[in-house]
Amino acid sequence: MKKIVSxxxxxxxxxxxxxxxxxxxxxxxxxxxxxxxxxAPESTPEPQVQIPNPIVEVEDSTDFSNLGFIITPHxxxxxxxxxxxxxxxxxxxxxxxxxxxxxxxxxxxEDISGVxxxxxxxxxxxxLEGPGFKxxxxxxxxxxxxxxxxxxxxxxxxxxxxxxxxxxxFDDLTDVLLPIIYNDLxxxxxxx
Numbered sequence: 001m002k003k004i005v006s007x008x009x010x011x012x013x014x015x016x017x018x019x020x021x022x023x024x025x026x027x028x029x030x031x032x033x034x035x036x037x038x039x040a041p042e043s044t045p046e047p048q049v050q051i052p053n054p055i056v057e058v059e060d061s062t063d064f065s066n067l068g069f070i071i072t073p074h075x076x077x078x079x080x081x082x083x084x085x086x087x088x089x090x091x092x093x094x095x096x097x098x099x100x101x102x103x104x105x106x107x108x109x110e111d112i113s114g115v116x117x118x119x120x121x122x123x124x125x126x127x128l129e130g131p132g133f134k135x136x137x138x139x140x141x142x143x144x145x146x147x148x149x150x151x152x153x154x155x156x157x158x159x160x161x162x163x164x165x166x167x168x169x170f171d172d173l174t175d176v177l178l179p180i181i182y183n184d185l186x187x188x189x190x191x192x
Contacts, residue, residue, distance in 0.1 A: 054086045064090040064105075069158045071105045072183050074176055096176060099166040103180065105158055113161040115150050117142045124170045130186055137174070137181070145169040151177055155185055 058064070060082055061072045073080040073094040080094035089106040106112045119140040128135045133155065141149045148165040151173060162177050 055091075056084050056087075058082045058084055061092070067105075068107055069105055070184065071103055071160070072180060073103065074101070074180055075183070099164055099168070099176075101176065102163045103161070105160045105184075107157045108159050110159070111161075112159055113150055113152065113163055115161075115163050117147070117150075119150070120144060126174060128181065128185075133186065135181075135185065137177070139170050139173055141169070149173050153181075160184075 061070050063082065064070045064084070067084070067088065067090055069090070071090050071092060073092045074096050077094035077096050080092055083091045083093075085091055085104075088108065089104055089112050092103045094101055094103070102114070104112050104114070119142055123138050123140040125139070126137045128137060135153050135155050137151055137153045139149055139151045145168050147167075148163065149168050149170070151162040153160050162173075162180070164173065
């Protein structure tokens, strides 16, 4: 009981002293003529908030298995880096013959390409068929392929994109992409 009384008395004293200081500050401010004093705005540093990086580097394609699918780079890729974006999008960035490619996959219906360019008005498509499935691959070029191209397709609930900012055309892009698709979709399981 003595502790509670001591705490209450301490709190009352804190409030009394705080209100006295506030009243004294207000009186001091009113005594100073406002036209002769220019008050500088209080500059209190805003707390810095760390925004977590949505891109998490991973070791290789097997780290994508928790996402419900796996994507792989071209088998002859010069280099490859693997990451997961926002815990949902698998991404591989690799180079092949001096060109850079970004391959993404996610269980979604949204655009996951990360490409915000004006595409040419007439995309080209290619239908890929296997036992029990059909995939339509759509390739959209940028400035006739001078500034790259984007391929998009879906299988089951997974949406895939494949992009290069380097000069390419439909045939060159699909030459790189088809071996990857063959490896990542059930062609290898069903067709050997």
